[in-house]
Amino acid sequence: MIIRGLLILHYLAFCFRFLTxxxxxxxxxxxxxxxxxxxxxxxxxxxxxxxxxRLNQYIDRSDLLPTRYPVFAKPEWGQNSTGVSCIRNYAELKALRESPGYQVQNYLIQEAATGNIEFEVFVVKDPQKTGQFSVMSITQVINSSTDKFPVNGIYNTETQYQDITDQLTVTEQQALWKELNRMGDFTIARYSLKADSLNTLLQRQFKLVEVNLYVPMPLSLLSHNLTRLQKYQLLYNTTYSLAQLAQQLNGKKVTQGIFFNKLIAAKRGRNTRILNQDETNKTSNLQVDQ
Structure with missing residues (x-):
């Protein structure tokens, strides 16, 4: 919460500075x-x-079943892994479909990526230079559990982040930015990627788990291997660039209601039930007993 507060305060200060x-x-x-x-x-x-x-993905329906398990079930919209669960068999899928949260929004079924390592790549487009980025931070996700397919997120106490941005040269960062830009001309984004190693990631051998386009935070701010000064520099550069990018929209038509519609979606998401490991194990055991 402190980090998010600092992000907001710095962004507001830069908006005041740029009259946006x-x-x-x-x-x-x-x-x-x-x-x-x-x-x-x-x-x-x-x-x-x-x-x-791409990972195979579809909106769940009662007449559809995965071709193989495990799969991940996730709301069609959500943040910070809210409502996401790993489904390892039909009993767990059935329990999800019968849960209250399943009834309030569409759920997606996505095949599980087999890459050994999860990487989070945060980027902000350069306000001044076309085809360039002003901020890029790359974190390696480390999960301390023995689960082969954990649901990582900032609220998972077994999830940690390690900043590895400096392990890439400027040329490698630019090449990664160019590759990710193939998906879309995003102004700000955080990509969740699975690959077997950093080297295979740079060789473009990865799968996209998802991309966050709405208020994504650079997860390097939560990493354990950056100093406070390094984190502040990242925070400063991010909010400075975002204020400049927002300024460029001052005279443009507004897409109505994004903020308020997202508040409604977030409230709906809070009603989403997350199946934890204990619940899924109980369901699996019940299925075996039967």
Whole structure:
């Protein structure tokens, strides 16, 4: 919460400096907002994902079953892994379908990526230079559990983040930015990628788990291997660039209601039930007993 507060305060200060309207921030990726569903739809984003990155994904229906397990079930819109669960068999899928949260929004079923390592790549487009980024931070996700398919997130106490940005040269960072830009011209984004190693990631051999276009935070700010000064520099550069990008939208047409529609979606998401490991194990055991 402290980090998010600092991000907001710095962003507001830069907006005041650049004489821009702060809530223009919510319009930065407006072209990808689904005005009918009133969300940034994961299904829409999957449709523009390059084929070689894509994981098999579909909106769940009672007449559909995965071709193999495990799979991940996730709300069509959500943040910070809210509502996401790993489904290892039909009993767990049945329990999800009968849960209260399943009834309030569409759920996606996504095949489990087999890459050994999860990487979070945060990028902000350069306000001044076309085709360049002003901020890029890359974190390696480390999970201390023995689960082969954990649900990582900032609220998972077994999830940690290690900043590895400096392990890439400037040329490698630019090449990664160019590759990720194939998906869309996002102003700000955080990509969740699975690959077997950093080397295979740089060789473009990865799968996209998802991309967050709505208020994504650079997870390097939560890493254990950056100093406070390094984190502050990242925070400063991010909010400075975002305020400049928001300023560029001052005279442009606003896509109506993104912020308020997202508040409604967030409230709906809070009603989403997360199946934890104990619940899924009980369901699996019940199925075996039967």
């Amino acid at each position: 309207i702060p809530w223009r921030y919510f319009q930065l990726n407006a072209r990808y907002f689904n005005n009918q569903k009133k969300i940034f739809s994961k299904q829409d984003l999957d449709a523009i994902t390059p084929e070689e990155w």
